[in-house]
Amino acid sequence: MIAYMPTIYPDELGYSWFCRYYVHSGCFSHKMALQELYCKKSDYLNKEFIGNLNSGAMEKIEKIYPMDELVLDHTMYPQYARFIPLEQKKDALYRLGHEPCDVHHLFCVLPRNKGEQCLKFCPMCAREDRERYGEAYWHRKHQIRNVSICTKHKCRLKESTVPAKSEQSFTFCPAESYIGNEEAVVESDPLVIQFASYLDSVFDAPMDFENDVPISAILYDGMSRTKYLKPSGRSRYTKMLADDMGEFYRSMGICSIASIYQIQKALLGKLSDFTVICQIAFYLGMEIEELINPSLTVEQIQKEQESHYMRDVAPVDWELLDMETAPVLEKFAKGVYDGTGNENGRPERVSEKLVYREMGLLGHQLENMPRCKTIMERYAESYPESWARKIIWAYRKLEEEGKPFYWTDIRKISGVKKKNLQVVIPYLMKHADVETVDRIVKLLNVC
Ligand SMILES: [Zn+2]
Numbered sequence: 222m223i224a225y226m227p228t229i230y231p232d233e234l235g236y237s238w239f240c241r242y243y244v245h246s247g248c249f250s251h252k253m254a255l256q257e258l259y260c261k262k263s264d265y266l267n268k269e270f271i272g273n274l275n276s277g278a279m280e281k282i283e284k285i286y287p288m289d290e291l292v293l294d295h296t297m298y299p300q301y302a303r304f305i306p307l308e309q310k311k312d313a314l315y316r317l318g319h320e321p322c323d324v325h326h327l328f329c330v331l332p333r334n335k336g337e338q339c340l341k342f343c344p345m346c347a348r349e350d351r352e353r354y355g356e357a358y359w360h361r362k363h364q365i366r367n368v369s370i371c372t373k374h375k376c377r378l379k380e381s382t383v384p385a386k387s388e389q390s391f392t393f394c395p396a397e398s399y400i401g402n403e404e405a406v407v408e409s410d411p412l413v414i415q416f417a418s419y420l421d422s423v424f425d426a427p428m429d430f431e432n433d434v435p436i437s438a439i440l441y442d443g444m445s446r447t448k449y450l451k452p453s454g455r456s457r458y459t460k461m462l463a464d465d466m467g468e469f470y471r472s473m474g475i476c477s478i479a480s481i482y483q484i485q486k487a488l489l490g491k492l493s494d495f496t497v498i499c500q501i502a503f504y505l506g507m508e509i510e511e512l513i514n515p516s517l518t519v520e521q522i523q524k525e526q527e528s529h530y531m532r533d534v535a536p537v538d539w540e541l542l543d544m545e546t547a548p549v550l551e552k553f554a555k556g557v558y559d560g561t562g563n564e565n566g567r568p569e570r571v572s573e574k575l576v577y578r579e580m581g582l583l584g585h586q587l588e589n590m591p592r593c594k595t596i597m598e599r600y601a602e603s604y605p606e607s608w609a610r611k612i613i614w615a616y617r618k619l620e621e622e623g624k625p626f627y628w629t630d631i632r633k634i635s636g637v638k639k640k641n642l643q644v645v646i647p648y649l650m651k652h653a654d655v656e657t658v659d660r661i662v663k664l665l666n667v668c
Contacts, residue, residue, distance in 0.1 A: 226242055226282065227241050229285075229295060230358050234364065235271040237360075242254065244397070254393060257277075258274055267324055268386075271317070271318070296361070301313075301330060303423065304498050305493045331581075332552065334476045337385065339382060340359055340363075340394075343405070344376065344379060344403040346374065347400045358397075367500075375408055376408060381394075381396075381400060383399050426513040429513070434522065437489060438521065440487065440505075441525040443507040459481065459484060460538060462501075470504075479496070479501065480545050481541070481545070482582060484497065486583060491581075491583070537586075539590060543592045550580060554571045554600045567634070568607070570607035605645050606648045608637045608645045611637055612631060614635065628664045628665055642665060
């Protein structure tokens with residue numbers, strides 16, 4: 222039972238708060254602290270959110286902080302949910318605070334590139350926090366994707382060694398132990414500062430839970446004042462926009478530059494990722510107010526809806542798209558296949574449906590991309606084969622834990638139903654050695 226929660230600091234990441242709880246509570250192991258906060262392993266995998274707290278912890282925390290406020294003010298919710306449709310936004314807010322959920326099902330979480338793999342910090346903020354509070358903590362605003370400076374101090378953020386993405390082995394890494402006394406490097410590029418301030422302000426703005434203006438309509442309006450939309454409003458020049466944006470952001474050295482297919486999807490209202498939208502809006506010269514507090518008329522929204530059917534003047538450059546997508550797809554598919562990219566670490570089948578959704582591809586695009594198609598073919602497998610791999614994975618995992626286990630344990634973590642076992646057996650041989658298969662089959666026969 223939680224005895225005491227420390228005071229949460231301004232803009233502190235919920236994860237950081239729990240880390241400090243671990244330090245201050247006198248829990249002598251991670252396991253003990255985790256047990257006080259959560260029920261099971263899958264409850265706490267994501268550092269950008271608060272995870273699925275157990276009822277005791279929830280009760281205690283709600284007395285200090287209402288769940289909705291905790292999600293709004295101390296998680297990355299304002300980033301990921303900023304531009305999603307209204308109902309989805311409300312639903313995500315509720316579920317993040319009250320229900321077990323996989324954030325990937327609530328909104329789009331793009332894969333992380335080099336430079337954004339770990340939690341970031343500002344050396345000057347850390348110094349100030351130590352003076353004021355006696356310890357450093359992880360700030361939320363330093364974790365906004367593609368923001369490379371602290372907007373308060375105009376100095377470059379540093380990457381810590383604490384992975385930002387969800388991991389299989391969750392550990393409390395309190396900022397105080399992971400942030401040294403580092404020198405601050407002041408950012409001199411005014412454009413980098415301007416871009417960071419832009420994202421920072423959009424992130425910080427109150428979330429709108431009243432109006433449901435599609436982000437595609439807002440961007441369409443912004444585009445209508447530029448050369449990227451024909452004055453008639455009937456043709457957009459997506460390729461030109463993507464090329465120009467690419468050049469602009471490359472010169473700024475940001476981590477994840479929006480690709481043509483992400484831009485195209487955002488313009489068609491099929492992608493609402495924070496960093497992609499902000500890149501488009503900032504590049505088009507849109508005011509922050511236009512994004513967070515749009516004043517479009519019903520006619521304007523209607524006009525944009527109709528534009529979805531219009532011709533895209535520059536057809537997609539398939540060769541380029543294929544080349545751009547293939548390495549990302551390879552990484553994504555591998556992570557899904559061997560489980561390293563999945564929140565619970567379980568291998569999964571790489572299905573086309575999943576790839577289209579997670580990679581932000583539009584219908585049938587893969588058919589025009591030979592490199593990507595080859596990758597898909599390489600990972601293609603039948604359901605029984607994927608079940609076999611899940612069983613082997615579960616078996617090895619349990620064996621590693623070193624405790625006695627039974628078929629029911631394998632079933633629970635592999636998620637493979639008993640009625641499917643007969644079709645699985647032939648595939649076990651393909652993915653494990655004879656001894657392992659023998660032992661698995663033995664377990665099966667006992668049950
Ligand atoms: Zn700072």
